Amino acid sequence: MTVNGVAVAFSVNGVAHRLEVGPGETLLRTLRERLRLTGTKDGCVEGECGACTVLVDDRPVDSCILLTAALEGRQVRTVEGLSGDGALGPLQQAFIDHGSVQCGFCTPGFLMTLTALLEENPSPSSFEVREALDGNICRCTGYRQIIEAVAAVTAESTRP
Ligand code: FES
Numbered sequence: 001m002t003v004n005g006v007a008v009a010f011s012v013n014g015v016a017h018r019l020e021v022g023p024g025e026t027l028l029r030t031l032r033e034r035l036r037l038t039g040t041k042d043g044c045v046e047g048e049c050g051a052c053t054v055l056v057d058d059r060p061v062d063s064c065i066l067l068t069a070a071l072e073g074r075q076v077r078t079v080e081g082l083s084g085d086g087a088l089g090p091l092q093q094a095f096i097d098h099g100s101v102q103c104g105f106c107t108p109g110f111l112m113t114l115t116a117l118l119e120e121n122p123s124p125s126s127f128e129v130r131e132a133l134d135g136n137i138c139r140c141t142g143y144r145q146i147i148e149a150v151a152a153v154t155a156e157s158t159r160p
């Protein structure tokens with residue numbers, strides 16, 4: 001602990017960081033304002049909308065209500081980590097192909113929640129997808145296109 005805050009070491013998308021953070025600094029603020037990873041969106045900023053969802057040790061969390069000081073040794077993944085070598089990941093591409101992105105504000109949060117789901121359960125039922133998305137709000141799509149994008153990805157991955 002220093003006068004200004006606490007030093008915390010953690011990784012984001014596989015890159016190691018060591019930062020000094022204040023006691024009230026949220027992971028959302030650290031990502032957007034200090035690491036310039038602005039793919040993670042700030043919506044309600046009170047843990048209700050899911051726009052700020054990232055993965056911490058493979059579990060989806062609302063980064064707007066998680067203190068960065070609690071992340072010592074943890075592994076964070078954000079939407080920026082889903083694409084590589086300039087190519088979108090399969091779930092990102094499926095969102096585009098199925099019209100699952102309209103205003104796009106909710107999209108990073110949906111992608112991270114669904115990434116965690118598919119890593120744990122590569123063939124979720126429609127009910128399991130809807131259940132996983134309980135904490136993510138989309139005001140544009142009506143959710144149907146998002147469910148269809150997940151179905152397309154799972155069908156692709158299970159094709160013989
Ligand atoms: S911005 Fe974090 S849940 Fe809405």
Ligand code: FES
Nearest residue numbers: 103106138139140
């Ligand atoms: S695409 Fe606009 S809120 Fe979901």
